[in-house]
Amino acid sequence: MAQLPRRQFLTLAGAAGATLGLAACGGPPPPNPGAAGGGGGAGEVVVGTWGGDYQKFQQDFVEPVLAGTDGAPTVVYDVGDHVARLTKMRTQAQTGGPGTIDVAAFADSQAQESADAGLLARIDPARLPNSANIREDFRNDLWVPHIYSAGVIIYNPEHVNPAPDSFEVFWNPAYAGRIGIQSIQWAPEYFMAAALEAGGDPGNNWDAGWQRMLARKGTVRVYESQEQLGQAMMSGEVWLAYNWKARAYLWNKAGQAPLAAAIPREGTMPVVFTVGVPANAPNPDGAYAYVNAMLDPEAQLQFAQNMGYWPTVTNVDPSPELTAQIGFTPEEEQKIYPVDLSYLAQNNERWRQQYVEQLINQ
Amino acid sequence: MTFDRRTGWLLVMPAAVLTVVFFVAPLVYFLRFSFERPSRTAFSEPVFTLENFARFFASPFHVGALTRTLLVAAAATVLALLLALPVAYLITKARARTKALLIILTVFPLLVGNVVRSISWVALLGYSGVINTVLTAVGLLDAPVELLRTATTVTVAITSVVLPLMVLTLQASLESVDPNTERAALDLGARPLRVFRQIVLPQIVPGIAAGTSLVFVLCINAYATPRLVGGAQVPMLAPVVYDTISSDNNWPFGASMAALMLVVSLAVVLLYGRLLRRQFEGWRVAR
Numbered sequence: 001m002a003q004l005p006r007r008q009f010l011t012l013a014g015a016a017g018a019t020l021g022l023a024a025c026g027g028p029p030p031p032n033p034g035a036a037g038g039g040g041g042a043g044e045v046v047v048g049t050w051g052g053d054y055q056k057f058q059q060d061f062v063e064p065v066l067a068g069t070d071g072a073p074t075v076v077y078d079v080g081d082h083v084a085r086l087t088k089m090r091t092q093a094q095t096g097g098p099g100t101i102d103v104a105a106f107a108d109s110q111a112q113e114s115a116d117a118g119l120l121a122r123i124d125p126a127r128l129p130n131s132a133n134i135r136e137d138f139r140n141d142l143w144v145p146h147i148y149s150a151g152v153i154i155y156n157p158e159h160v161n162p163a164p165d166s167f168e169v170f171w172n173p174a175y176a177g178r179i180g181i182q183s184i185q186w187a188p189e190y191f192m193a194a195a196l197e198a199g200g201d202p203g204n205n206w207d208a209g210w211q212r213m214l215a216r217k218g219t220v221r222v223y224e225s226q227e228q229l230g231q232a233m234m235s236g237e238v239w240l241a242y243n244w245k246a247r248a249y250l251w252n253k254a255g256q257a258p259l260a261a262a263i264p265r266e267g268t269m270p271v272v273f274t275v276g277v278p279a280n281a282p283n284p285d286g287a288y289a290y291v292n293a294m295l296d297p298e299a300q301l302q303f304a305q306n307m308g309y310w311p312t313v314t315n316v317d318p319s320p321e322l323t324a325q326i327g328f329t330p331e332e333e334q335k336i337y338p339v340d341l342s343y344l345a346q347n348n349e350r351w352r353q354q355y356v357e358q359l360i361n362q
Numbered sequence: 363m364t365f366d367r368r369t370g371w372l373l374v375m376p377a378a379v380l381t382v383v384f385f386v387a388p389l390v391y392f393l394r395f396s397f398e399r400p401s402r403t404a405f406s407e408p409v410f411t412l413e414n415f416a417r418f419f420a421s422p423f424h425v426g427a428l429t430r431t432l433l434v435a436a437a438a439t440v441l442a443l444l445l446a447l448p449v450a451y452l453i454t455k456a457r458a459r460t461k462a463l464l465i466i467l468t469v470f471p472l473l474v475g476n477v478v479r480s481i482s483w484v485a486l487l488g489y490s491g492v493i494n495t496v497l498t499a500v501g502l503l504d505a506p507v508e509l510l511r512t513a514t515t516v517t518v519a520i521t522s523v524v525l526p527l528m529v530l531t532l533q534a535s536l537e538s539v540d541p542n543t544e545r546a547a548l549d550l551g552a553r554p555l556r557v558f559r560q561i562v563l564p565q566i567v568p569g570i571a572a573g574t575s576l577v578f579v580l581c582i583n584a585y586a587t588p589r590l591v592g593g594a595q596v597p598m599l600a601p602v603v604y605d606t607i608s609s610d611n612n613w614p615f616g617a618s619m620a621a622l623m624l625v626v627s628l629a630v631v632l633l634y635g636r637l638l639r640r641q642f643e644g645w646r647v648a649r
Contacts, residue, residue: 083609090611094404117403183594222511224593237489237506349610356605357423360594 045286061302073286099280102287112341130295147309176219180238249308396618414618435581450532535569
């Protein structure tokens with residue numbers, strides 16, 4: 001009969017114990033509550049959203065509005081970044097059956113990708129009374145605009161002199177090593193280089209600035225999230241970034257470094273954060289109730305005051321001070337070029353790979 | 363103490379069944395994508411192709427990520443072995459009460475989770491982190507320096523994550539060494555270091571093989587630490603696989619990289635285990 005020597009048994013037991021210890025501490029994250037039992041059941045709406053402040057403000061400002069409606073559903077948040085959410089929805093659509101998400105939050109370009117993939121149900125305005133107040137230029141059949149901002153040059157006036165008025169500042173050797181970019185946000189960087197190349201609206205030719213972008217390799221500091229970049233801007237680690245005006249407002253509110261924002265003379269791009277109702281949403285009634293609450297003027301004003309994003313509905317009246325901090329004058333609005341989201345959706349994957357592999361990779 | 367083979371199999375069977383059903387089957391299902399084409403509207407296009415592997419080896423970025431992953435994993439494994447050996451030996455020689463305390467201290471980091479431990483490295487090494495703040499305050503640095511986002515930092519951070527596992531594995535192996543063999547060598551005039559090198563070390567080869575293999579595979583597959591400490595500037599394979607599937611929805615290419623990780627891990631561990639045993643057996647017999 002084969003025998004297992006005591007020494008080998010102890011060794012294997014030790015390794016097994018260590019492995020179990022690892023499994024106990026480094027295992028997968030807790031299960032998604034929204035996925036339990038195939039998603040939102042009766043009276044429950046599952047909101048696929050970003051974590052952090054956005055979700056917190058949804059809880060603080062949208063849920064109270066929702067709670068005031070008849071038969072309000074219970075809200076469950078399915079937290080993750082929007083690319084992961086898009087993949088999850090694609091996966092669920094491919095496997096058939098009901099999904100697990102009732103409301104899906106996306107930046108506009110991912111909303112377009114979702115729509116292109118046939119993942120979103122057409123919005124029925126009759127079930128969304130507050131949609132009557134949506135700004136005309138933001139109306140869409142497949143998603144609902146929630147909040148809005150546009151790209152600005154965010155800079156630290158203590159170190160960046162004179163005040164920049166052009167994207168050229170990001171190629172100024174004096175600021176090499178003091179410019180922050182994100183590994184997860186590439187489209188604005190492509191826009192910036194292309195706008196500089198075109199001397200204005202780059203239209204659908206964002207690749208034109210690629211060589212110019214590559215020239216920045218080694219002159220930028222790379223961060224993995226808005227929070228990391230914000231921390232770097234506020235601590236003085238970096239002095240310059242091209243980011244949403246809302247971020248400048250937020251980082252200024254945190255107040256560690258004086259930050260200013262300027263719209264470049266070449267013009268800039270907008271960003272609209274949206275919500276859609278997946279075609280396979282298990283609780284579309286709950287989804288409409290929740291999205292309608294997101295468009296409520298009080299909830300919109302609270303998002304503006306707390307997160308710095310401009311309302312997408314016309315029945316909100318922000319103060320002049322808030323307007324100056326996060327809004328755009330009519331002249332500035334002229335410099336915010338509409339973006340062909342289908343063009344972005346078609347090129348996103350290629351741009352990401354090129355950006356990560358050639359610009360960011362050391 | 364010995365176990366007969368049938369008892370061993372009976373003990374292993376429940377875990378084996380669970381592993382096959384919940385681990386091997388999903389893994390095989392996923393890896394089949396690596397031989398298919400990417401699709402915008404489905405997981406993949408069901409045609410047999412080797413394009414994904416060709417694309418991988420044609421891409422300097424991806425080959426670089428694989429090379430970097432292997433080098434970091436190897437360096438972290440060696441570092442963990444060197445750091446764990448004396449600690450494991452100390453635990454083995456300690457009295458019962460002290461031994462229990464030392465084991466608790468060793469296990470304690472495992473209770474925290476590697477994400478938290480990786481974040482603590484960021485807090486230590488970041489631009490506004492403890493080290494930069496202290497060095498700037500005492501005048502050793504004029505301005506904070508970039509300590510994060512390097513392969514070296516990632517190696518150190520991964521080492522810290524796997525170190526307790528290496529200590530526990532080696533300690534289990536050292537416990538099985540008969541103390542009389544050491545006493546005999548000391549009695550014959552050998553110095554402690556020579557005793558360790560020529561008497562103890564050959565006896566714990568199975569433990570070293572198990573510990574280093576386990577740790578090496580964990581290092582190759584590390585996700586949270588490279589992501590948090592290295593970021594996109596130190597691309598390693600597990601985060602690259604995740605991004606390929608999550609951001610690009612490219613299941614076939616992601617699966618092909620996962621398959622390569624699996625093959626490389628298995629090949630390295632099997633070859634290394636065999637070489638190590640053969641070398642030590644020859645070394646022991648020669649003496």
